[in-house]
Amino acid sequence: QKEVEQDPGPLSVPEGAIVSLNCTYSNSAFQYFMWYRQYSRKGPELLMYTYSSGNKEDGRFTAQVDKSSKYISLFIRDSQPSDSATYLCAMRRIKAAGNKLTFGGGTRVLVKP
Amino acid sequence: GAVVSQHPSWVICKSGTSVKIECRSLDFQATTMFWYRQFPKQSLMLMATSNEGSKATYEQGVEKDKFLINHASLTLSTLTVTSAHPEDSSFYICSAQPPGLIDGYTFGSGTRLTVV
Numbered sequence: 001q002k003e004v005e006q007d008p009g010p011l012s013v014p015e016g017a018i019v020s021l022n023c024t025y026s027n028s029a030f031q032y033f034m035w036y037r038q039y040s041r042k043g044p045e046l047l048m049y050t051y052s053s054g055n056k057e058d059g060r061f062t063a064q065v066d067k068s069s070k071y072i073s074l075f076i077r078d079s080q081p082s083d084s085a086t087y088l089c090a091m092r093r094i095k096a097a098g099n100k101l102t103f104g105g106g107t108r109v110l111v112k113p
Numbered sequence: 114g115a116v117v118s119q120h121p122s123w124v125i126c127k128s129g130t131s132v133k134i135e136c137r138s139l140d141f142q143a144t145t146m147f148w149y150r151q152f153p154k155q156s157l158m159l160m161a162t163s164n165e166g167s168k169a170t171y172e173q174g175v176e177k178d179k180f181l182i183n184h185a186s187l188t189l190s191t192l193t194v195t196s197a198h199p200e201d202s203s204f205y206i207c208s209a210q211p212p213g214l215i216d217g218y219t220f221g222s223g224t225r226l227t228v229v
Binding site for chain 1: 117119145147154155156157159162204206208210217218219220221222223225
């Protein structure tokens with residue numbers, strides 16, 4: 001079993017809809033949680049990062065962390081075709097050796113005009 | 114914002130030759146950088162952690178002698194793929210953590226390596 005599970009998709013939504021993404025994890029030591037967006041043949045771009053449980057909002061993006069359920073989510077409001085990309089969740093422990101990140105497998109999102 | 118520059122963005126080389134990929138932090142110092150490999154439609158696989166002034170830490174299963182990492186300064190880490198073979202063809206990405214940004218690791222734009 002992988003430490004971080006993420007549905008690979010693809011997730012197809014119409015323009016303007018809310019995109020809902022999530023990851024589950026098994027290691028309760030994870031404390032820092034991130035979401036990255038990756039366009040084809042490009043490096044990942046940081047969208048959101050949160051510490052421990054709670055919600056964080058930034059523009060059209062909302063990240064939620066529920067440590068009791070070992071479940072994190074990313075919501076994208078008013079989705080645009082330019083949001084079509086692969087979304088990766090990532091997390092790490094507080095005292096991870098070398099501060100390594102553990103990634104989910106990524107969810108491919110397609111926003112149709 | 115913090116920028117990590119990676120060069121080249123793509124490279125084609127012949128089997129048996131070596132290829133060097135550079136990763137630079139443009140506006141911050143990075144004592145630690147990370148090198149990843151990514152296959153099509155798959156997630157990032159951490160290859161090694163590059164430490165300025167000391168030896169890199171490789172993940173299990175990654176050949177140290179094939180993937181040479183040098184972190185000679187606080188702004189530059191290099192990955193050299195030695196004696197490349199077609200199975201080494203992949204997308205290689207580096208990342209670094211800017212100071213003050215708790216966990217927002219910044220990634221380079223990646224290097225697509227094709228070995229023919």
